[in-house]
Amino acid sequence: MGLLQHDTLVIDQVTNVMSNDFAISDADGQQVGSIRTEGSALKRMFLGSRRLLVLDADGTALLRLEDTMTLGRDRMEITDGDGRPLASLVKRMSFLKSRITVVVDDTELDLTGNMWGFDFTMSGPRGDLATVARSWSGLGKALLGHSRYVVQLTPGVPARERQAVLGSVIALDLIREKESRSNG
16 A cells, blocks of 8 residues: 555654654554655755655655745645645734644645644645644654654545645644754
C-alpha cells in the first residue's frame, strides 16, 4: 500500500539543523515514505530548508514543496510528483491562532490551530479532511530538537487532497522553524 492510501501517518524528523529530512510511517510503524531536503547546503545555511521532496516508499516522487521568498506573509507552492501545480499556501494574520489557507483546484482549505502546540485541523467545503498533532518522540530525540507529527486523515479523502494535507504539514513545520529562528 502506498503512502497516500494510509489514513494515519507518523512523520518523524530524522536529521539535523542543516536539513529537514523526515521518515513517514503508518500506524504500525512501517516506513511508507520519506521527506528529503533539496537545494544547496549554502542556501539552506542562510535561508533554511526551502525545498522539500516527498517520496513514496519505492522512491516515487509524490510532491514537492517550495517556500517562495516574500516579504511579509509566508507563501509556499506545492507541486505533484511530476512538477504540476497542486496547491498554494499562504499564512493569514490572526489573533492568538494560526490560520493558513491552502488552495487546491480552486477550492480553499483552511488549516486552523495552535502553531506552537502544533495541533491543527484541515477543513474544506465537505468538512474536516485531517487533524495534525505533535507527538512525543522520546527524550533523546526531543533533546536533539527532532519533531514527530501524527496526521489522521478522514477516510475517503481523495489523493490530491491527501497530497495537499501532507504538503501543508511540511509547510507548517517550516513556518514554525522560521518563526522560532526569528524569535530566538
